[in-house]
Amino acid sequence: MRIKQYRTQFIKELSPFYDAYEAESFFYLILEDKHKLRQIDLALNHELTFSENDFVVWDSFLTELKKEVPIQYLLGKTHFYGLDFEVNENVLIPRPETEELVEWIINENSKIDTSKKIKILDIGTGSGCIAISLAKNIPNAEVYGIDVSKKAIETAKRNAINNKTGVTFMLQNILETEALKCNFDIIVSNPPYVRNLEKEEIKKNVLDYEPHLALFVDDNDALIFYRKIADLAQNNLLDNGQLYFEINQYLGDETRELLEKMDFKNIELRRDIYDNDRMISCKVSKTA
Template sequence: MKIKDLREDFISSLSELYEVEEVHSFFYMLLDSYLGMRRVDIALALDNVVDEKTMSCFAIAKKRLQNQDPIQYILGDTEFYGLVFRVNKNVLIPRPETEELVDWIVKEQNNINGTRKLKILDIGTGSGCIAISLAKNIPNSDVYAIDVSEEALEIAKSNAVDNNVKVNFINADVLQLDGLGNNFDVIVSNPPYVRELEKKEIQPNVLENEPHLALFVSDQNPLIFYKKIAELAKNSLISGGLLYFEINQYLGTETQVMLKKEGYEFVDLRKDLYGNERMIQAGLIRKNKNDL
């Protein structure tokens, strides 16, 4: 079968489930993964014959896409903040808004601290995308990462090796901790924050495949992780240290109020590129008003 015929079959088989442009994107991503062909190369190679192994790989991928499996799980990796991360059903697929959170931390901490060594903690690390990206982009940082899932930590450890950074991984349930065991310059978390009532807004490929442990909280106590982490951070942040969260876009005000009740002197709520309130920073004591 020629590439042009393979593409036609692939698109026609999935066009009822996905937008046409999305199906095209899937096809090019798979062709790149299986044959190392970039999209710009394909126009000159449409008459090339695809071997049996590649056809078999496409058949499996097509079936998985028909079952609403995320393309990142099919490929086995995804890009985040310029790095490549392995992903599977045990970890959430890194999102663009999380990249914005990482970018905020990287730029701010490098600006404030220069080359001073920082101790950083990522709570609920999953694939390790936050911890590893910070370790890669903040010089001299000493990075720690906690997750309750041993399976997630195995993925995170392999991602740290692949990206040539050192991260201290810890298997723990943050809700059961009495302390964090160290003092940190930065504590960051993207904890579970999707309420059960919001499940109807979640795409089927996410709802049916990504780990619910890392996604959902009860409607009655949606800030359970934020409150616990804020409590722990009060005793572990150094003077001038900062706490960063990715948050539920519908609970920005509630999260601000909670942090102020917990004694945080200032709270900075930011919107993502789509105008949603998705990131928050909190500190107990300012080092200098011009620093932040």
């Protein structure tokens, strides 16, 4: 069968689960990953065909996609801030909103005096996408990442090697941490922040397949990670050190109030591309 014909069949079979645009995007992601063919290649050569063995592979993708398994997990990788990252069921799939957080940090810190090392800590690093992207784009950055999941740390270490960065990753439960081992110029975190009451808003492909450990917090203490990390930051950020968070879109005001009560300065709440409260930054001032 010609690939162009199969494309029509592929999109039709996925139509009960995804809209046509998304199904088509899946088709071209698989086509490029498995056959090194792009959309333009297919447009320029309508006679390209699949072999019988190809159909076995494609049908297996169809089966899993009908279960709404994330395409990133099926391919074992995703793109984030211009880099390729391995992803699996042990780590969250990086989102465009998190790229905005990374962009914010880079814009504010990539042009600082390059003769001075900037020490950065990423808490709850997962795949390592934030830590590695910062290491690649801030020339004088010395970056560390911690996570409570051993398998997540193993994934992050592979991503650091594949992206040729020297990020140091460590297994650590931040909620059980009394003090960080050294001081930092920047602490960043995209911690669990989805309340159980919000589960009904979560798509099946996220709810059924992405790690709940990295997603959900108790409804009665939704800011537990922010409070803990902010507390550690007060002691382990250098003077004028910066703290950055990705946040729950419904808890922007509450997160800002938490930081205000803890005497952080220069608090800035920002919206994401979807116009939701999504990230916040502040500074610690240790001088009168």
